[in-house]
Amino acid sequence: MSARLHATKTRTALRTSARLSAELLLVLVMAAVALWILGRMWPVVWPLVVGLFLTTLTWPVARFLRKRGWPPALAASVVTVLFLLVVGGIVALIAVPVASQSGQLTDGVIAGIQKLRAWAAGPPLNIDDAQISHALDAGIDRIQNSLGSTVTTVVTGLSTVVNGVVTAVLAVFLMFFFLKDGPRFLPWLTRQLPGRLATDIPTVAERGWDTLGSFVRSQAFVGMLDAVFIGLGLWILGVPLVLPLAVLTFVSAFVPIIGALFAGFVAVLIALVSNGLTDAIIVLVIIIVVQQLEGNVFQPMIQSRGLGLHAAVVLLAVTLGGSLAGIVGSLLAVPAAGLVAVVWSYVREQLSDQPQEPETEDGPPGDAVVPS
Structure with missing residues (x-):
């Protein structure tokens, strides 16, 4: 009788484990499908994410204006214009000098890596310089092979710039609508x-x-x-x-x-x-x-x-x-x-x-x- 009870408990435990495993597998499959769909929709999802990030930064100002009796559309418009002015000022005062010195920054990093490389080749580490050179050459070759032809690289670069501009414009428009209509979202969602x-x-x-x-x-x-x-x-x-x-x-x-x-x-x-x-x-x-x-x-x-x-x-x-x-x-x-x-x-x-x-x-x- 005891052996039969033990066997019944074992079968019950196995069935429970199998059911939980199947449910976990189903969740993983659904997560993989969701990630695949997200990847296919990324041109729309990425501006939405950036717009949400921008909204979290600018909402305190919009909320302050709305509490002072400003209409939602006017408060969102003012905050959006102020945001664009601030970003434009940052680009003019910081981004342009930073871009002009980006080459020096890259050269400095490369020179620093070369110094570390020379130090690692000496005592006490005594790492073989040939091994380091081989690894660096392999990495450079892989990067060059992945870049493809010059024409492809230029086209890809232009496409990246255009996509970045489109994403920025969409994100700003979405930020405006989030600031204007955001407080209505949860009540609307609750009704749906x-x-x-x-x-x-x-x-x-x-x-x-x-x-x-x-x-x-x-x-x-x-x-x-x-x-x-x-x-x-x-x-x-x-x-x-x-x-x-x-x-x-x-x-x-x-x-x-x-x-x-x-x-x-x-x-x-x-x-x-x-x-x-x-x-x-x-x-x-x-x-x-x-x-x-x-x-x-x-x-x-x-x-x-x-x-x-x-x-x-x-x-x-x-x-x-x-x-x-x-x-x-x-x-x-x-x-x-x-x-x-x-x-x-x-x-x-x-x-x-x-x-x-x-x-x-x-x-x-x-x-x-x-x-x-």
Whole structure:
């Protein structure tokens, strides 16, 4: 009797495991299909993503104007024009000098790598220079082969520029409509969805919006602080290309962990080539101090800066995103991981014995679509 009961329990456990495995496999297949569809729709999805990022940065100003009684269309128009003026000023004052010095920045990085290569070839590492040269030559050959003919390269470059301009224009228009009509989205979505979905999806969308806005604004603020302090340190030491390095530091802040390491590595290489080993060590110390201040001082002062993700999860997400979609994947990996964490947290709440009620703010329902 005991053996029969044990066999029954074993079969039940196997059936349960098989059912869970089949369900997990189905989820993975559906995720793969969703990613494939996303890739096919990327020319439309990418401007939408950029428009959402821009909206998270500009919404506080639009919300301020709307609370002062401005009509939504007028507030969105003013904020959009101000945004374009600010971007135009940045392009005129920063991007043009940075572009003019980009060649020097590239040459400096290459020279720094050559110095490191020469140092690695000597004691105590004694790495065979022939092996290093072979690896570099293989990488260069692969890049050259992937580029194809000169005509193809030129056409690809022109196509990239045109696509970038189209994406920017679409993103600005979408930002305007998000600023103007965004607070109406969740009530409209609630009316369109049946049954429990009318509660679940708007709640997850609201939390996801809060998470996305918190990440973008906090990373922009921290990136600005890093760029200012590190740029001042480079300027005091007399390191060249201060402005390009400061801009690189700011942009790299949107890729947590990896971005800071990359920007710091470039700054140290430039200091090593131009000013010598002593100044390079000083630059490294400045970067470490600024990063420590960011983690221990700036971060507690900025409300809701983090996404609630462990540093190891962030690192793995950035690595996976970069391997799948290059720079764009690295930029979107952490926000995507944060949104996945939001969905999982909500599902876990609903499956628990005592599900937590979603936090709501006082005010009209339409205001829930955007963070305060």
